Amino acid sequence: MASGGPEIEQLIQLMARLPGFGPRSARRAVLQLIKKKEQLMIPLSAALDRAVVAVRTCEVCGNIDTASPCTICADPRRDSGILIVVEDVADLWALERAGVGQVKYHVLGGVLSPLDGVGPDDLTVDALVARAHEFREIVLAVNATVEGQTTAHYITDRLTGSGLKVTRLAHGVPVGGELDYLDEGTLSQALKARTEI
Secondary structure (H helix, E strand, C coil): CCCCCHHHHHHHHHHHCCCCCCHHHHHHHHHHHHHCHHHHHHHHHHHHHHHHHHCEECCCCCCEECCCCCHHHHCCCCCCCEEEEECCHHHHHHHHHHCCCCCEEEECCCCCEHHHCECHHHCCHHHHHHHHHHCCEEEEECCCCHHHHHHHHHHHHHHCCCCCEEEECCCCCCCCCCHHHCCHHHHHHHHHCCCCC
């Protein structure tokens, strides 16, 4: 329990809900905000207020932006014919940081997970199928988990007969990776997906 009143305790509890924060790191972050009230807390509070009003979900792809359609969907230079399907907005942002090119995206909003009660209707698969004809290739960039692979198979089945090229991200040895430190599944997949030199 923190000292200093219910307002501070509420800040700590809310901060602790964020990914990467536990009770201790949340407490440290809140103390830093309080110590640097003018430089951090007041600008952060104002930025959060503006974000609550301005941020929205793109009606086309599911990205988060201050406009809908988002900056990516509205960019006329992104006409490569490639649509990359991702689980979450964080995955889209990671691909953008990596500079994958002038592609467009589709955010599923998760993966199929019957144990967690997540079925096809909980994802944006229908919207994906509806817009897929606009592209020549659909790249399934879902995580290499059981749920991710199940989702990839489901989407592939839904797109069968569309005449579209459906591909997946390669899985295998990372750049700079040492074989001794990789798990057996990664090594096995890397061997199966080998390419000619």
